Amino acid sequence: MNWNPFRKRASIPLTMTEERRPGHRLEFIPSQDTRAAIDELSEVVRNNSEVVEIYLALGSLYRSQGEIERAIQIRNNLIVRPGLDETFKARAYFELGRDFRRAGFLDRSAHALQKARELGGDRQAILQEEAKLAAQAGDNERAARLYADLDFPPAQAHYLVIQAREARLSGEGNTSEKRLRQALRAYPGSVEAWLEQLIQNHDGGEPERLGRTLTGALDAVDKDLRFVLLEGLINHAEMRRQCGSAHPHPTECDTHQTEIINFISDDQLQSQIVPALERRTEPLLTYYGARLLLMCEYTSMAQAWLERSLEVEPDFWLARLELFHLSRNDQPLTPFFEEQLTFFVDRARNIKRFVCKRCGLRRDSLFFVCPRCQNWHSITFRIQITQ
């Protein structure tokens, strides 16, 4: 039979049951037509590389639309086809592994990737997929090892830091420090590792070490990511302060499953933050310095730092807003106005401040891997509101 998939395309009915049943998108049952279409299409596929590529791409398109069952059906059709070249079969198994991972069937995904490997599939691509699979399964040790094999230190360090954090939370201080050292050895600029070090210094009640760590971290971490250190430290310190005031006496905090720690005080924090940050000219770091000072209730110093940050970057909307909010005490405001202003400032503070520089995704909390485009360390801060 002389097939031309492009000529036939219009007559291949990709009719889907769900299209006839609006509101039932999740209850996907391939219609007779769809099965027939896929079967028909798979007839086309022998060892014609172009057609196999199109067929695999169709499966990936379904996967990206969340229609995993259809994607899997396409891969399986290829796999069972007698006489199919092993290169294509390996590709089909590889894609099947990705489909299963997307669907959350992690064991099946591992099995499919193993098959792809046995058939001589692209070793690097398989390794990469296995690393993602290990991370998704929460096997951080394996994820770190696989990223080391892939020679991708940022991710290797990331999963070592997760192990360090887990060890810290289970009270295994030595293991935690060891994993952290390994992470920094693998990748000296690891923002996650430096942040975890700051948190350990904070919770360990070691103000001088925290000051030294912060200075070292600001030198080692990529300039676009330095704010992450301070955002993370502030979040952690605020959480500890809330936790501490919620449980002033018990030796163990139920919420955080950890001993109440004698973390460093506001005055100690202030005395370390100022020397580490006052020489910095980046408006974002000055702004975060001001936020830390506000947390420690050094209000007039915070005000001066916000002003400094605005001198360098007049369009820094969040710094301007904080300053505006601080100066409300200098103005005689009616209760109504005061209430409106507080409402507005609270809402604005919760606006999505972080944006992925690769895909534009906006988030209101830190991320190390973009949840949408999967890029590592692509987070930026929206200094200007139009960003």
Ligand SMILES: [Zn+2]
């Ligand atoms: Zn992204």
